[in-house]
Structures are given as C-alpha cells and as structure tokens.
Amino acid sequence: MTDSVDLDALARRENEQTEWKENVADVEKVVATLAAFANDLQNLGGGYVVCGVAEDKDEHGFPVLRRTGLTAARLKEVEGRVLSLCRAKVSPPITPLVEELPTNNPQRRILVFVQPATGSAHTFRRDDDGTRHYVRISRSTIEARNGVLKDLLVRKGALEPWDRRPCNGATEADLDLIALRDALQRMGVFSTDLGVEPYLSPDVSISAFVPPLLVAEPLSGVLRPRNFAVLLFGRETQRFIPGAVTFFSIYPGVDRSDPHAERHELAGNLLEQARRLQELFDVQSYTAFDKTDPAVPNAIKYPTRALYEAMGNALAHRDYEVADPTRLTVFADRVAVASPGPLPSGVDIEVLRAGTAPPRWRNQALAWFFARMQLAQAEGQGVPTILRLMREQGNPPPVFEADQVRVVCTLPAHPRHAALRDLRSAEQALVLGDLDRARARVEGVLGNDPLNFRAIQLFAEVHLARRDSAAVAAWVRTHAGQFDALPSQVLLLLGEAVGTEQARGEDRPLAIDLLVRAARGRLEERQLRRIVVAMRRAHDDEGAYALIDRQMLEHPEWANNPLLLQLRGDALIGLAKRCREMAKKPGIAQLTRERAWRDFHSYMEQAERDLRAALALSVDQHLTDQINVNIAFLAKLRRANQPPQRRAARGRRG
Structure with missing residues (x-):
C-alpha cells in the first residue's frame, strides 16, 4: 500500500x-x-x-x-x-x-x-x-x-548513444591526425613529446566526460573510431556518415522565389565545416551605420556569437542517422538554421523558447568537444545566450520551431538593414554591366561601414570588372589597419583585384600581402588554387610554390591532384625563368651566374616531374591539352637556354 x-x-x-x-x-x-x-x-x-x-x-x-x-x-x-x-x-x-x-x-x-x-x-x-x-x-x-x-x-x-558507437567500416587510418592534433592544441591538452599517439589507444580518453576516440572490436580486436571521432576528425567523413553535410544558402529576398541565389555545399569533418560556416556568417554579420541616430549609430545586423551558437547547436545536437543535410539559409531579413531530427526526448518546445530548458544532449560526446573548442556553449546555455545577445543588440527575438522532422532556429535581422537594398542593387547592376551604378551603390555602403564584408567583396568584384586595380589598391592602403577582421575569402578577392595583369609594380607587394593573409589557416583545395593563381599573376612564383608545397604536406591526399601539380609546375617554370634572367644579366659575378644556371635546370627538372605526373593523373581533356602545351614550352625553354659551358662542350663533341 x-x-x-x-x-x-x-x-x-x-x-x-x-x-x-x-x-x-x-x-x-x-x-x-x-x-x-x-x-x-x-x-x-x-x-x-x-x-x-x-x-x-x-x-x-x-x-x-x-x-x-x-x-x-x-x-x-x-x-x-x-x-x-x-x-x-x-x-x-x-x-x-x-x-x-x-x-x-x-x-x-x-x-x-x-x-x-x-x-x-x-x-x-x-x-x-x-x-x-x-x-x-x-x-x-x-x-x-x-x-x-x-x-x-x-x-x-x-x-549506447549513437555518437559513442563504433563507426562501422572505419579504421584508425580514416582519422585525420593533423585535425586531431590541431584540436588537442586548441583544447590545451597536446604534448609535443607524446604527440597524438596516446589518444589512439582504446584505453585513453581526452576527458573523463567522453569515451576514447577508438574502441576495439570484441572478437577481432580491430580498432574502430567512434562516430563522434569520425565526425570531428574523419578524413572522409561523408563516406561513413552521409548526412554529415551542410548546405549554406543565400537568397537576396525574403523567400526562395528569387531566380538567383548562392549555395555552398560543405563537406569534410565538422570542425572544417564549423570554421567555414563561421567565415560565411562573418560576411552576414555586418554593422549598419545611421548618422541620424546619435544614441545608437551602429547596429549590427546579427550578433555574431548568436549565429555561431545557432550553428554550433545545429551541428552538435542534430540526428546524424538521418541522411538530410544541416541547412543554414540566409534571407534579406533573417537567418534560418534547420537541424534534422526532432527535439531530444523530454525537451518541451515552449520551455525551449523561454530559454529555461534543462541541459539535454542527443550527442553528448560531440557536444562536449564543441563546448571545449568554443563552438557552442556548455550546460545548455546556447539558447539563453542567443536570446540574450539578440535582445542586447536590439534584434527581434529568435523563433524556435520543432516537429518530428527537424528543429529550426530563425534569427531575425536588426531592423536597420537598409544597406542590404543598396548591396542588392549593386549586385543587380554588376550582373547587368552597369558598373558605374554598381560602384556608386557599393561605395555608398562602404562610406558608412568600411568593414561591411559583402560590400568589400562587391567593391573588389566591381573594380575587377572595371580593370581598375589602382582604385582597389588605394582603398586597401587607406583601411589596411582593419584587415585583421576580414575573413579569408574577402582578403582573397581584394588580392585578386589588386594583383591583376594591369597592376602597377608598386601595387604588387600589396596584392601579395593580401593573398598571404588569405592563405592563413587550413584551406579548401579550390581556395588554394585561386590564391596560387593570384600570386603568380602578382609575379610571386616563389610564394605560390612555397604555399602549394606547404599545403601538400598538410594534405597528403593533394599530392595526386593534377590541378595542383600543374600549378606547382607552372610556378617552378616561373622560378626557372627568373634564374635565367639572373644568369643572363650583364655584370654579375661568375659564381652567381653559375649558381643561377644550376637553379634554372633544377627548377626545370622539378617542373617537368610535376607536369608529367599531372598529365598521368589528368582525366580532363582541356587540362591534358594545357599540360601538354606547358611541357612543350618547357622543352623549348630548356633548348633555348643552355648555359654557355654546355653549348661549348656540345660544339667540341660535334
């Protein structure tokens, strides 16, 4: 009883x-x-x-x-x-x-x-x-x-929770040890003496709050990475977890009816996706300036940290057994972050909206890493943080919706975002070829907000179309002290706009500095190619060669990329031509001349190795034709530029 x-x-x-x-x-x-x-x-x-x-x-x-x-x-x-x-x-x-x-x-x-x-x-x-x-x-x-x-x-x-289960088919070799090392360093637990090896043991965990990265199969003893390890540090994460992709879409209007939109499909591990998403969000989180409001002249469109929190929650707490992607969609007046899967059991939507829901995690090990790496708040503080930041910045409150398919967090833009209309007008003018109107709209926005990332991108694109690198260079010099705040894709566009073929000689070092800044951190392969091409256009073959070499060490899988091998070969040809110019320069010391010829032939041999390797790997006919042209040019350059000693020796043999 x-x-x-x-x-x-x-x-x-x-x-x-x-x-x-x-x-x-x-x-x-x-x-x-x-x-x-x-x-x-x-x-x-x-x-x-x-x-x-x-x-x-x-x-x-x-x-x-x-x-x-x-x-x-x-x-x-x-x-x-x-x-x-x-x-x-x-x-x-x-x-x-x-x-x-x-x-x-x-x-x-x-x-x-x-x-x-x-x-x-x-x-x-x-x-x-x-x-x-x-x-x-x-x-x-x-x-x-x-x-x-x-x-x-x-x-x-x-x-066992899904994120702690072994990832079927994956082995220790499927983990990116460089990504693991970088994460350990960011968390402050990396030892240069021990390296990452201790954490590849099934008996060692990074923290008492998470299990080891790998688990041994009971019968075979084969080490399998857990699902959270593949999500965070996998070399080919989507091969094992197809749903671990993110779509980042940008629509110029307030719905998806616009005929033109921008979409980024992000793969790789979650840490790479989170880094790239932060850069994309940085472009959206700009400040609007209103001279007529002396009390609050500056109003940020979205609190950056609120965007990061919404993104971190979506990546850390979504259902990865569902093959749907995480979707982050930017409209003119809001950002919608959609996370596949329902709310975790026991979480009420009304309590969530009030910001008083108790901590509940679908992927606790994953959430722990996100909190330690400052990609999301710990102890269920993500939603209260979003609510507080939006309130403090003057934005309307976020909207939370949930059903059995997905959870959506919508962050409304700050009411003061009229600059968006000017930027949309500039984009349309650029597409239609009305470059004067596009420039006027963009420069009007930049006059009020010099760190409006999207405006800077459009500014660079407009002047690229105008073939006016000098105007971009002048603007860059005026605002150089603020460039540490710019994301890499903005720096890259500025570098491309300054370092065109028509650039003045005094502007090329400025272009190279912008490109070097853009190359900091881990790059996607497409970004690397764009930076290398822009460096070569700015006559920095040495920097282009060094950048590709360094990135190939960090990404061993790129060593068999025909596009990168061709670019490295082209950079080596550029270095060889510089050595030839030095060797033929009148009035230099004989030892310097001989060293220049030796370096010329060394670079030529390296270039030929890279180009022939690229030719063997190429499956694209256009790329194959281009490589063949470069190899033919290489042979012609070699024949026409034998050092005097070799030509004399060949004459005596004849």
Whole structure:
C-alpha cells in the first residue's frame, strides 16, 4: 500500500502521469500503460492508472471526476489480472503498487495502480500484437518506434548513444591526425613529446566526460573510431556518415522565389565545416551605420556569437542517422538554421523558447568537444545566450520551431538593414554591366561601414570588372589597419583585384600581402588554387610554390591532384625563368651566374616531374591539352637556354 492517493490532486496535474479508466474494458491497455510509466521516457518519475473513475467536465468546461468505482468482485478480478500480466508478460517484470480508495457508494471502490519509473526498458507482450516497448507521450500510451525507441533504449542504457558507437567500416587510418592534433592544441591538452599517439589507444580518453576516440572490436580486436571521432576528425567523413553535410544558402529576398541565389555545399569533418560556416556568417554579420541616430549609430545586423551558437547547436545536437543535410539559409531579413531530427526526448518546445530548458544532449560526446573548442556553449546555455545577445543588440527575438522532422532556429535581422537594398542593387547592376551604378551603390555602403564584408567583396568584384586595380589598391592602403577582421575569402578577392595583369609594380607587394593573409589557416583545395593563381599573376612564383608545397604536406591526399601539380609546375617554370634572367644579366659575378644556371635546370627538372605526373593523373581533356602545351614550352625553354659551358662542350663533341 502507498500513502493515500489524492485523486483531486491528480486531476489538477498534467495527464502525462495519470490514466483514468472507468470500466476497465481492456486490462491489457492498463498493463501497457503501466509499462510505459515504468519506461518513463519523459523523466516524470512514473505515473498512476486509476480504475473506476471517469474524467469529465463541468458546465464551465473545467475537469471534474466521476467516481463510479468498481464492485468488490470486479476490483479483485482487475487487480489480479493486471498483476499477473505485469509478472508474466512484461519484461523485465514490474510490480506496481496498489491502493483502494472509497467512493460515496460503500459497495464500490476505486482501484489505483502506482508505477514508479525504473532503470530498465520494459516490453509488454500483448496477445494480439506481439512484444512491444510502450511509452507515454502527452496523454497517450503509444508504441515506441524508430527515434523514440532509440531514445528510450539509450536513456535506459540498453543502447549506447549513437555518437559513442563504433563507426562501422572505419579504421584508425580514416582519422585525420593533423585535425586531431590541431584540436588537442586548441583544447590545451597536446604534448609535443607524446604527440597524438596516446589518444589512439582504446584505453585513453581526452576527458573523463567522453569515451576514447577508438574502441576495439570484441572478437577481432580491430580498432574502430567512434562516430563522434569520425565526425570531428574523419578524413572522409561523408563516406561513413552521409548526412554529415551542410548546405549554406543565400537568397537576396525574403523567400526562395528569387531566380538567383548562392549555395555552398560543405563537406569534410565538422570542425572544417564549423570554421567555414563561421567565415560565411562573418560576411552576414555586418554593422549598419545611421548618422541620424546619435544614441545608437551602429547596429549590427546579427550578433555574431548568436549565429555561431545557432550553428554550433545545429551541428552538435542534430540526428546524424538521418541522411538530410544541416541547412543554414540566409534571407534579406533573417537567418534560418534547420537541424534534422526532432527535439531530444523530454525537451518541451515552449520551455525551449523561454530559454529555461534543462541541459539535454542527443550527442553528448560531440557536444562536449564543441563546448571545449568554443563552438557552442556548455550546460545548455546556447539558447539563453542567443536570446540574450539578440535582445542586447536590439534584434527581434529568435523563433524556435520543432516537429518530428527537424528543429529550426530563425534569427531575425536588426531592423536597420537598409544597406542590404543598396548591396542588392549593386549586385543587380554588376550582373547587368552597369558598373558605374554598381560602384556608386557599393561605395555608398562602404562610406558608412568600411568593414561591411559583402560590400568589400562587391567593391573588389566591381573594380575587377572595371580593370581598375589602382582604385582597389588605394582603398586597401587607406583601411589596411582593419584587415585583421576580414575573413579569408574577402582578403582573397581584394588580392585578386589588386594583383591583376594591369597592376602597377608598386601595387604588387600589396596584392601579395593580401593573398598571404588569405592563405592563413587550413584551406579548401579550390581556395588554394585561386590564391596560387593570384600570386603568380602578382609575379610571386616563389610564394605560390612555397604555399602549394606547404599545403601538400598538410594534405597528403593533394599530392595526386593534377590541378595542383600543374600549378606547382607552372610556378617552378616561373622560378626557372627568373634564374635565367639572373644568369643572363650583364655584370654579375661568375659564381652567381653559375649558381643561377644550376637553379634554372633544377627548377626545370622539378617542373617537368610535376607536369608529367599531372598529365598521368589528368582525366580532363582541356587540362591534358594545357599540360601538354606547358611541357612543350618547357622543352623549348630548356633548348633555348643552355648555359654557355654546355653549348661549348656540345660544339667540341660535334
């Protein structure tokens, strides 16, 4: 027996914890509900099944109870049948507590089953429906399926959380050790004496809060990286986890109806995706300036940290068993961050919107790494942080929506974003070839906000189209002290605009400095190619060669990239031509001349190796034709530029 149950108090509670049965027509439904209360998916502590009471409403619409009760014979029959089924057909068996309560009729009593939550995931075998897991969702008892069943099994410890499970098919060789080393350094746990080797053991973890990166298979002993390790440090993450991709789309209007849009499809590991997303968000998080508002002249369109938090939450807490991508969509007036999968069990959408939801993680190990690497707030503070930052910056509050398919966080733009219209107008003018109007619109925005990243990009694009590198160089010199705040793609565009073929000689060092800044950190292969081409155009073959060489060391898989091999070969030809110019320069010392000829032939040999390797790897006919032209030019250059000693020796042999 329990302490006396207060039915009126139960009636005032949310009905997630109470099931009312008047006549108990189906005893098996009672047992299924008791099993659901024992499973306690929503962490409410269990629940009550009250037999002999009907829930009704009074004339005002408020709930009232009709205490009809059960006869003595029916009460004993129901009690015996329920307890028997709880022992025989619930696995593991449950033993609910039982209490009898009086009614106004001394011949009838109310039967109450009290089922506390347990630490197990219980199944119930119904006569007509087989064995099932049951859970309580709102006021209903339902069968746990798909994601709900997985949440239940994980909660009860019957199934390891997805991010901690071994990644089938992956091995230690599928981890990018450079990415792992960089992460360890950022977290302050890397030792130059030990390297990364200790963390590749199945017995060593980075923290007591997360398991080791690798786990040994029970029979074979083969080391498999866990899913969170492949997400964070995988060489080919999407090969094993297809859904681990992100689409970043930009629409110039307020919906997807615009005929022109920009989309970035981001692959690689999550750390690479997060870095790239931060750069893309930096372009969107600009400051609008209003001279007419002396109190608050500057208004940022979106708080950068709020964007980072929304992105970090989406990547860390989404359901990676769903193959859908994470989608971040930028409109003229808002940013929408859509994360595949429903809210974690036990998280109520209204509580989430209020910012008072308790910490709940779908991928706890992944969330721990994101917090340690400052990609997301820890202890469930991400949503409160977004709410606070948006409020402090004067933005409208964020909007949270959730269903069984996805969770969406929408961040409205600051009301003061009229500059967007000017930039859209500049983009349209650029497309239509009206370069004067495009320049006027862009320069108007930059006059108010010199660090508007999108305006700087358009400024560079407009002047590239105008073939006016000198104007870009002058603007860069004026604002050079602010360039540490610019993301790499903006610096790259400025470098390309300054270092054109028509650039003045005094502007080329400026272009090279911009490109060197753009090349800091880890680069995507396409970015690397653009920077190298721009460096060569600015006559910095030495810097281009050194950059490719360094990036190939950091990315060994790029050593077989025909495009990069061709670019390195071209840079080496450029270095060889410089050596030839030095060797033929009048008035230099003989030793210097001989050294220049030796370097000339050394660079030529290296260039030929790279070009022939690129030719063997090329599957694109246009690239193959271009490489053949370069090889032919190389042979011609070699024949025409033999050092004097070699030509004299060849003449004597003749």
